[in-house]
Amino acid sequence: MKQKLVVIGAGMASGRVLEHLRDRAPDQYDITLFNAEPRGNYNRIMLSPLLSGEKTYAEIVTHDDDWYADKAITCRFGEHVVGIDREAKTVTGQNGTVGYDKLLIATGSAPFIIPVPGKDLPGVISYRDLDDTNAMVEASAKGGKAVVIGGGLLGLEAAAGLALRGMEVTVLHLMGHLMERQLDEAAGYLLKKDLEKRGITVLTKAATKAILGEDHVEAVLLEDGTVLDADLVVMAVGIRPETRLANDAHLDVARGIEVNAQMMTSDPDVLAVGECVELDGQLFGLVAPLYDQAKVVAATLTGEEAAFVPKELSTKLKVTGCDLFSAGDFAEGEGREDVVFRDPSRGVYKRLVIEGNKLVGAVMYGDTADSNWFFGLIKDGTDIAEMRETLIFGPAYQGGGQADPLSAVAALPPEAEICGCNGICKSTIVNAIEGGATDLGAVKATTKASASCGTCTGLVEQLLQVTLGDGFEMPTAQPVCGCTDLSHEDVRRLIKSQELKSQEAVWQELGWKTVNGCHTCRPAVNFYLLADWPLDYTDDPQSRFVNERNHANIQKDGTYSVMPRMWGGMTTPQELVAIAQAAEKYGATVKVTGGQRIDLLGVKKEDLPAIWADLNAAGMVSGHAYTKGLRTVKTCVGSDWCRFGTQDSTGLGIKLEKRLWGSWTPHKVKLGVSGCPRNCAEATCKDIGIVCVDSGYQIGVGGAAGMDVKEVERLVDVPTEEEAIEWTVAFVQLYRENAKYLDRAYKWLAKVGLDWVQEVLADPAERAALVDRFDLSQSVYQTDPWAERARPEVAQSFQPLADFTLEAAE
Amino acid sequence: MTWTDIGAVTDVPLRGARLVKTHAGCIAVFRTAEDEVFAASNACPHKQGPLSEGIVHGQKVTCPLHNWVFDLNTGEAQGADEGRIAVYPVRIEAGRILLEISALQNRSAA
Numbered sequence: 023m024k025q026k027l028v029v030i031g032a033g034m035a036s037g038r039v040l041e042h043l044r045d046r047a048p049d050q051y052d053i054t055l056f057n058a059e060p061r062g063n064y065n066r067i068m069l070s071p072l073l074s075g076e077k078t079y080a081e082i083v084t085h086d087d088d089w090y091a092d093k094a095i096t097c098r099f100g101e102h103v104v105g106i107d108r109e110a111k112t113v114t115g116q117n118g119t120v121g122y123d124k125l126l127i128a129t130g131s132a133p134f135i136i137p138v139p140g141k142d143l144p145g146v147i148s149y150r151d152l153d154d155t156n157a158m159v160e161a162s163a164k165g166g167k168a169v170v171i172g173g174g175l176l177g178l179e180a181a182a183g184l185a186l187r188g189m190e191v192t193v194l195h196l197m198g199h200l201m202e203r204q205l206d207e208a209a210g211y212l213l214k215k216d217l218e219k220r221g222i223t224v225l226t227k228a229a230t231k232a233i234l235g236e237d238h239v240e241a242v243l244l245e246d247g248t249v250l251d252a253d254l255v256v257m258a259v260g261i262r263p264e265t266r267l268a269n270d271a272h273l274d275v276a277r278g279i280e281v282n283a284q285m286m287t288s289d290p291d292v293l294a295v296g297e298c299v300e301l302d303g304q305l306f307g308l309v310a311p312l313y314d315q316a317k318v319v320a321a322t323l324t325g326e327e328a329a330f331v332p333k334e335l336s337t338k339l340k341v342t343g344c345d346l347f348s349a350g351d352f353a354e355g356e357g358r359e360d361v362v363f364r365d366p367s368r369g370v371y372k373r374l375v376i377e378g379n380k381l382v383g384a385v386m387y388g389d390t391a392d393s394n395w396f397f398g399l400i401k402d403g404t405d406i407a408e409m410r411e412t413l414i415f416g417p418a419y420q421g422g423g424q425a426d427p428l429s430a431v432a433a434l435p436p437e438a439e440i441c442g443c444n445g446i447c448k449s450t451i452v453n454a455i456e457g458g459a460t461d462l463g464a465v466k467a468t469t470k471a472s473a474s475c476g477t478c479t480g481l482v483e484q485l486l487q488v489t490l491g492d493g494f495e496m497p498t499a500q501p502v503c504g505c506t507d508l509s510h511e512d513v514r515r516l517i518k519s520q521e522l523k524s525q526e527a528v529w530q531e532l533g534w535k536t537v538n539g540c541h542t543c544r545p546a547v548n549f550y551l552l553a554d555w556p557l558d559y560t561d562d563p564q565s566r567f568v569n570e571r572n573h574a575n576i577q578k579d580g581t582y583s584v585m586p587r588m589w590g591g592m593t594t595p596q597e598l599v600a601i602a603q604a605a606e607k608y609g610a611t612v613k614v615t616g617g618q619r620i621d622l623l624g625v626k627k628e629d630l631p632a633i634w635a636d637l638n639a640a641g642m643v644s645g646h647a648y649t650k651g652l653r654t655v656k657t658c659v660g661s662d663w664c665r666f667g668t669q670d671s672t673g674l675g676i677k678l679e680k681r682l683w684g685s686w687t688p689h690k691v692k693l694g695v696s697g698c699p700r701n702c703a704e705a706t707c708k709d710i711g712i713v714c715v716d717s718g719y720q721i722g723v724g725g726a727a728g729m730d731v732k733e734v735e736r737l738v739d740v741p742t743e744e745e746a747i748e749w750t751v752a753f754v755q756l757y758r759e760n761a762k763y764l765d766r767a768y769k770w771l772a773k774v775g776l777d778w779v780q781e782v783l784a785d786p787a788e789r790a791a792l793v794d795r796f797d798l799s800q801s802v803y804q805t806d807p808w809a810e811r812a813r814p815e816v817a818q819s820f821q822p823l824a825d826f827t828l829e830a831a832e
Numbered sequence: 833m834t835w836t837d838i839g840a841v842t843d844v845p846l847r848g849a850r851l852v853k854t855h856a857g858c859i860a861v862f863r864t865a866e867d868e869v870f871a872a873s874n875a876c877p878h879k880q881g882p883l884s885e886g887i888v889h890g891q892k893v894t895c896p897l898h899n900w901v902f903d904l905n906t907g908e909a910q911g912a913d914e915g916r917i918a919v920y921p922v923r924i925e926a927g928r929i930l931l932e933i934s935a936l937q938n939r940s941a942a
């Protein structure tokens with residue numbers, strides 16, 4: 023007698039099972055196939071081309087009515103299975119019960135819906151089946167705005183499809199970069215850039231708080247208070263294995279239905295396949311492993327030996343024009359080595375992760391032509407020792423005497439483009455070199471190669487090396503650090519000229535060799551970005567040294583010092599009382615500093631927010647004694663008290679400090695204002711020192727009294743206090759915009775020359791523009807960091823994450 | 833193995849760290865840009881610099897006091913510096929950080 027097989031779910035996995043089963047043993051089973059969707063098997067992964075209009079439904083149907091009829095499969099489409107009775111061996115659908123000898127559960131996954139208010143409003147759609155897709159197509163016909171929640175594969179495919187259908191699309195992604203499970207930050211950045219080119223807005227670190235609307239969705243509210251108008255909301259935040267039936271039937275279920283390598287559940291007569299299963303803690307969300315599972319299911323059902331072994335997986339995104347690929351394990355790790363290749367002009371990024379002599383992971387963006395070859399190397403565990411040097415250039419460069427890395431450049435065809443900005447190919451450059459252009463400057467001058475953005479400089483130098491052999495000496499411009507060959511000056515120039523506004527943009531467009539820099543370059547790049555793009559870039563605390571992140575000076579024993587501002591060295595009895603009380607309360611040592619203020623030393627990190635709140639309450643703000651920013655403005659008593667004082671040096675000092683405080687600068691900036699040439703405020707050894715005289719103000723710059731002792735050089739003499747302030751602010755901004763990170767003003771001046779600075783600042787329009795740009799930056803950065811961090815939500819982060827010493831004491 | 837929930841992954845800033853206090857000393861819990869989590873001794877072998885205050889780059893951390901760099905996988909100091917910090921098993925489950933603390937408990941009991 024024929025055995026009875028019941029299959030629940032007509033999806034991609036069970037479809038494949040039925041094909042194999044009918045091929046192997048056409049007559050072994052009477053088959054009944056349930057499907058909740060009112061249709062049979064179609065290619066679910068082609069829903070995205072369907073959404074974008076690149077395919078029609080007819081093209082993606084895999085099994086039509088004729089196929090089911092031909093294979094004698096009883097179809098119960100549009101019917102939910104509502105229960106399984108394992109004792110009676112029956113399955114109950116909405117329209118009746120049927121018995122089984124073997125049962126196959128293939129219920130796939132259910133989209134995860136984030137539990138926010140408004141999630142059930144009409145116009146909120148998940149992305150899983152044909153009905154969802156049709157609903158999106160219909161909604162998009164009216165145009166308008168769509169918000170896609172979730173920047174993973176599904177969300178982005180939905181976003182691209184809706185954009186092609188003419189909607190204005192915003193993607194919200196909770197994490198810092200798109201598709202974080204498949205891509206690293208660099209590739210995520212390129213993807214974001216490509217999507218933005220298509221008019222899609224991408225908001226990362228965006229947490230949805232609620233979906234708003236009366237009787238249809240109208241807007242999405244984010245945690246940070248942003249409100250985005252929306253006529254359609256697509257929720258694509260992830261999937262959860264559909265295990266409800268199995269749960270109710272008391273099969274072993276973890277996150278998915280637990281199966282063994284034969285795809286049998288805890289009941290040997292019940293098998294499961296597809297996204298609903300879990301094997302050894304692993305879930306499966308792509309079709310490749312499901313197809314392998316399907317083979318095993320067919321074998322098990324026909325009594326043959328087979329075992330499912332999960333293999334390496336690779337991912338591609340089906341958005342036309344966004345070429346990305348990721349496979350294997352691309353996390354950094356012990357004994358792992360990264361090979362990174364970036365071609366900024368073409369938007370190409372490739373990263374290989376090598377462990378021992380094997381390739382274990384790969385991420386590529388922009389050029390995925392060789393991805394299958396790399397994927398093969400990963401899957402097969404090929405020994406790549408022989409081709410390590412040229413591996414990243416792909417299969418074309420393998421074999422035959424290519425061990426020297428320079429030979430990759432030598433092997434480029436004559437028409438290969440070297441300089442993307444100016445469209446200069448290899449042969450033009452080689453001809454120029456052979457014609458006598460034997461250094462970089464000469465090649466630039468004769469061919470224009472590397473004369474624009476400069477990122478192909480390395481390639482041009484390699485061509486010089488290849489063409490001239492020993493006749494060429496590599497120039498030694500001091501690079502920022504091991505992560506790049508560019509100098510600080512180059513990085514600053516390129517950030518401005520290429521309008522790079524994020525760290526990822528810098529890493530990618532300037533060809534960084536590491537994933538996210540190191541302790542040397544990251545603080546520098548963070549400063550350059552915030553100095554040049556105060557409104558677009560947000561300061562990144564994780565790219566700052568501890569003092570600037572914790573807004574206090576760390577001491578040798580791990581405690582901190584706390585130093586409030588005393589504007590121009592002036593204080594009041596009330597402030598002194600508050601300082602004294604704080605010192606007592608938090609057990610701090612009190613010291614008068616060399617900068618005319620009071621330091622509270624030895625404060626515990628956990629106490630920082632509290633002591634700040636106390637000092638804030640007495641009207642004091644951070645003294646920034648820890649920043650590359652404005653430190654103190656030392657003053658003398660001036661015309662207010664001193665018998666020699668010519669101008670109000672104390673008043674001017676206070677005005678300057680109030681104008682400049684909070685700004686970030688390449689290195690620390692200290693000011694001094696003395697009331698007469700006796701110079702009691704030591705103004706002549708400060709970064710900016712003003713000496714008041716009868717006729718006005720002498721402004722000196724570039725002084726120091728630290729590791730080097732320098733006397734200021736005279737920048738200008740001005741008659742009024744107003745001009746003294748204007749010149750000072752303009753000078754600080756010029757320094758902010760041009761100096762190398764960690765160059766004090768005097769070091770910068772030695773490089774650019776005081777003449778140049780005077781020339782720039784002498785132009786009133788230029789001065790005014792610099793002042794405007796400074797004030798713009800201050801509109802963002804002149805806030806008291808203590809007040810921000812004394813707020814309870816933020817203060818929490820100064821406490822330990824967990825404290826087991828308390829627990830045990832209880 | 834005793835896996836203990838010490839907090840949400842998002843409690844630790846990306847490319848940053850937080851401190852966990854135990855009887856056997858402080859542990860720094862790091863979160864990389866790629867959302868991986870590592871746990872290691874908080875004390876730098878050089879002069880006890882608090883590593884949880886260092887800059888996290890790739891899978892490394894730089895000590896805030898004198899810039900020694902440690903690989904968070906092995907705890908080995910990088911480059912010319914010699915030294916090692918203890919590393920502890922840690923994993924992420926459903927957005928929570930689980931730390932294996934039996935080693936620390938044993939040590940404090942002993």
Ligand code: SRM
Pocket residue numbers: 575576577578583613614615616617618619621647648653654690692707725726727728729730766
């Ligand atoms: C507190 C104070 C010493 C004091 O007790 O008076 C001090 C303390 C530190 N100074 Fe200073 N400097 C202090 C006035 C000075 C002065 C005098 C002045 O400003 O009139 C100088 C010389 C003037 C100058 O800067 O040109 C000075 C030149 C330095 C230098 C050398 C800078 C240089 O470019 O050569 C450093 C190192 C650095 O910044 O890289 C430094 C660095 C430091 C650091 C921040 C070291 C560090 O990174 O941890 C010290 C913090 C100690 C701590 O644990 O809190 N400190 N330091 C003074 C705070 C002044 C204030 O109110 O803000």
Ligand SMILES: Cc1cc2nc3c(=O)[nH]c(=O)nc-3n(C[C@H](O)[C@H](O)[C@H](O)COP(=O)(O)OP(=O)(O)OC[C@H]3O[C@@H](n4cnc5c(N)ncnc54)[C@H](O)[C@@H]3O)c2cc1C
Pocket residue numbers: 030031032033034035036056057058059066067068069070101102103104128129130131149150151176179264267295296297298306307308309310312338340
């Ligand atoms: C838009 C989109 C794009 C994708 N792109 C890719 C890609 O590019 N590459 C890739 O590898 N994968 C992709 N996937 C994932 C892939 O489609 C799934 O991994 C695959 O479809 C899972 O197959 P399955 O048979 O386990 O489940 P499904 O194909 O979901 O089939 C399960 C079926 O069971 C039915 N069902 C559930 N419960 C019951 C019940 N109680 N009674 C009756 N029937 C029930 C459901 O209605 C459904 O039809 C994509 C998925 C989507 C949605």
Ligand code: SF4
Pocket residue numbers: none
């Ligand atoms: S001179 Fe400055 S840096 Fe040196 S020990 Fe004194 S406070 Fe510290």
Ligand code: FES
Pocket residue numbers: 876877878879880881895896897898899900
């Ligand atoms: S204490 Fe860590 S490097 Fe000195």
